Amino acid sequence: MKWLKFTFSKKIVLLLFSSIGITILFSFFFLHYLYSNLYLSSIEESVIYQGQRTASHYHYGELSDEIIEKIQWYNIVSEYEVIVVDDLDELSSYFPYQVNYATLVDEKDRDSLDSGQYVLKEGFVEELNREIIGAIFPIKGEQGLIGFIYIYVPLAAIQDVFRESIPILIIFGTLFFLILFLIVNRFWKSLFHPLNKLQHHANEVSRGNYSNRLEINNNDEIGQLTKAFNTMSDSLEQQEERKKEFTSNVVHELRTPLTYIGGYTEALKQKIYTSPEEAQSYLSTIEKETKRLNKLINDLIELNHLQEDFYKLDIQPIALAQLLTDTIELFTIKSTEKELVLKLNIQEDLIIMGDPQRIQQVFYNVLDNAIKYSNSKGSITIDLINIKDSIQFKVTNYGILIKQDDIERIGERFFRTDKARNRTTGGTGLGLSIVKEITRLHGGTFDIKSLSSEGTTVTVQLPGLKEEV
Structure with a gap:
């Protein structure tokens, strides 16, 4: 579809002009409705009312010259054209025009008039170049029909009907389009200026x-x-x-x-x-x-x-206390070289479902960092405890502190808090990144805090078993 190929701005322009076109079209049909349904209906009702009223004055009387003169006088002072005849055949001499290119009175109309009913006649009269609305009313006497009244009025064109309204429409239409232009221009700038940027x-x-x-x-x-x-x-x-x-x-x-x-x-x-x-x-x-x-x-x-x-994790039951103890033994030489005191708080019989190799990697990397960055002759606190439905592994060391701005970046690849660390102590910065990912895969959380009063604490929390084994 071509519509889909348009740019957004072209779609907006097309939508705007379509809206204006629909508004104009609606206005046209609304004016046409006012003309056809209100104006024409009111004229038709007035013609019928005036015709019936005029005809009713002469019921059961004779159509004398005096009555005809009164009717003709009414014709002069009123806005309607009134024709009074004794016989229908005479009507064509007073109104020698066709309505909608047909004779004014046909056989069907004669039957209606003979029965005492009026006949409504409306249509285009070529000689007058106008639409007319009229009606033929029978006048009854004592012996039957004594004459006919034909009352009609040429209709004003729609531009004549609304002639007085046209200046108002022009003024308000101009104001409408001016206001619309200002609104659209502001809308255009507020919408497309940031979009272009x-x-x-x-x-x-x-x-x-x-x-x-x-x-x-x-x-x-x-x-x-x-x-x-x-x-x-x-x-x-x-x-x-x-x-x-x-x-x-x-x-x-x-x-x-x-x-x-x-x-x-x-x-x-x-x-x-x-x-x-x-x-x-x-x-x-x-x-x-x-x-x-x-x-x-x-x-x-x-x-x-x-x-x-x-x-893919190799999930199986893990006896955490034994696994952590075995991992701590791997650091016996390093901790002895730095004369570190390890303070252990390990609860026995703690079991989780996880990958033993990966969980030991978590223990190893955290302990390796804690020992590597502890002060000589310092201490490290290692906790492995049960808290509600989870297992908490927490290691606290007292050594080089981590800046608060760097804590959020702990665990990024190669990130080191101290860029000046040498190759012996610095490592690659990948250890804690691996710890964070293994913890995530086990549904746990990783947290690190570093305060001068409390030291640096790494906390790994893993989901425990719902029921103790």
Whole structure:
């Protein structure tokens, strides 16, 4: 359909002019209704009334010259044309015209008049170039019909009927269209000016420029659309910044181990070492950096699978206390090196339905971060308790605090709260991202708080069993 191919502005213009056309058409039909139904009906009723009244004055009398003179006098002073004849055949000499190109009186009309009924005659008279409304009334005497009265009135054209109203119609019509123009012009600007801006900025967004924002002047549908566009632009701009940051972080994480591997490999090829022990140290470094690269890539793939729901959980009953205890034992060496005190509050017999491997990964990553960023000779509090219908795993350490502005970004890929951390302590920033996704897949929640008075607390809440096993 061609209508569907029109632009929005063309559709509005077409709709506007269609509305005006329909209004004009309605006005025409309304005026025609006033003319045909009201004006013509009133004339017809008046003709019948005047004719019956005139004819009734002469019932049971004779149609004398005096009566005919009175009727003719009435013809002069009234707005009607009145013809009085003794016989119907004489009527054609006084009114020698056809009505609607037919004789004035036909046989059917004669029968009606003979029975004492009036006959209504209306139609176009070519000689007068007008429509007329008239009626023929029989005049009864003592011996029967003594004559006939034909009363008629030429009708004014519709422009004559409304001649006095035309100036008023012109004035009000002009005011109407002037007001309509002002309203449409304001509507046009309020509607299409922001839409044109929106189109321009949308084109800028398609070219990668997310910095433009639209001014919101009202709260209608256009205002809501503008607000949605600004929100979308904010989101795209943030995503673009984080994508650049992510790319930069990936490059940074890959460049350093590749530099180590390339440098030490070249040293071994050129035999730039002083002893077999030094060569073995180079090989150990290459192995270490290779493992680091492998872990980084595996973590990225794993995180992507978790976020895209490609990974299917192996759901089974998990004895959480034993799993957490086994995980804590993996950090015995690290915690001893930093002389950390682990304060445990672990409830026994806590069971959930979940993936044991993934839940242990949650425990491991959270504990790894807590130990890595704790102050030496400090303490770490580890809680695993039942709260109503859920299991709460909470770890609190006292070390480097996290800025409040950074807390919301904890769990983003490669995000680190301290950009100056070295490779030994800094990690890749993927650990908590994986924790958040595993928690989400298990229907749980992840939360982190960092206060100088309370330390940094990571809380993972998982849904427990409805009934204890």
